[in-house]
Amino acid sequence: MMVFICYTRCTTCQKAKKWLEEKGITFEVRDIKGDNPTLEELRQWHAASGLPLKRFFNTSGQQYKALNLKDRLATMSEDEQFALLASDGMLVKRPILVDKDFVRVGFKEEEWASLM
Template identity: 65%
Template sequence: MKFQFICYSKCSTCTKAKKWLEANHIEFEERPIKDENPTVDELREWIPKSGYPIKRFFNTSGKIYRDLNLKDRLPQMTGEEQVKLLATDGMLVKRPILVGDDIVLVGFKEEEWKQIL
């Protein structure tokens, strides 16, 4: 199975994840998140498939997250409003994201990826 690897080239975590995928001979197609951010439909599919809460999809250490004061605003937003917000800018989305047929991993945690892949 070939995965979709959604990443940001200047992200050190993405670089580590990419090297790990290559070292473990896992086929993937790279997609730059800044140029091709996740769509509302993709996020609606990925969030339940991932098993993570929607908050895990937010890049909480990013400048846009801080500028928009999302730490305080997110709890008042509906899930649909959060998904639509995530789809507006790839830099709001935590990365990397690894998408397979029935797998969605968000952020690179080597032990988690090793267990699942």
């Protein structure tokens, strides 16, 4: 079953959830704040997504800005970036849609539609 990882107060996550429901897609909801992705999950999702690791960071989040990650990410190792993401779900870009065949980070309707 697909897993929809989201933050319930995020409007983009709400829009994505509504889109999935309107398409009749079955999924399990996982709250990113209460059930933070593990280091192992993040590594698996990153590999499956084909995206640069930077795309897994919630660049518009307060925590990202408070930690000055815009300037710091370039000097951090991949292991340090994964550890940071695993330390706080609010640093992770959302929503994330995970299935056995794909991982999508962030909601772009045209990207998600191509999966269905």
